Amino acid sequence: MRMNPREKRQKAQDVFNQGKFLLGEKTTFENAFPQVEECVVTIEESGHGISDWSRTRTYRNPGEYINCQNPLCYNGGFNIGWPIREMVEKRKTQKEDSALCQGNEGSPKGHRIYRKCMNFFKYKISIKYRYDEGKTT
Numbered sequence: 001m002r003m004n005p006r007e008k009r010q011k012a013q014d015v016f017n018q019g020k021f022l023l024g025e026k027t028t029f030e031n032a033f034p035q036v037e038e039c040v041v042t043i044e045e046s047g048h049g050i051s052d053w054s055r056t057r058t059y060r061n062p063g064e065y066i067n068c069q070n071p072l073c074y075n076g077g078f079n080i081g082w083p084i085r086e087m088v089e090k091r092k093t094q095k096e097d098s099a100l101c102q103g104n105e106g107s108p109k110g111h112r113i114y115r116k117c118m119n120f121f122k123y124k125i126s127i128k129y130r131y132d133e134g135k136t137t
Helices: 011-019 081-090
Strands: 036-046 056-061 065-067 077-079 094-100 104-106 111-114 120-129
Touching: 011 065, 011 077, 036 081, 077 094, 077 111, 081 120
Parallel strands: none
Antiparallel strands: 036 056, 036 120, 065 077, 094 120, 104 111
């Protein structure tokens, strides 16, 4: 299904990028996590709009959200920032979990909601830390 560019629905990262924070500021991954050398997130998404070639995606030092690929979904995706922050706080190197899409299938601007998006994400996070003043992890 080919969609008119006017009808493209914003995804979670788009909404995040346009929003304003009451407290704090947006920043880059590198500034937020200076102790992390590299963070690799592998996503396996299933649901509407997913084909075999696009089912698995890999991100290095990702943004706050992983976007949903459902073309009918508005504000779709899930927050990958929280599990990464928790891992860094506890100095963990590996995590596997799953998440449901937070978005809704609806009109392009999200004014009409038809139903909750049912896309599902399995994710793996691997973090490699920088050395800390002679200490290794």
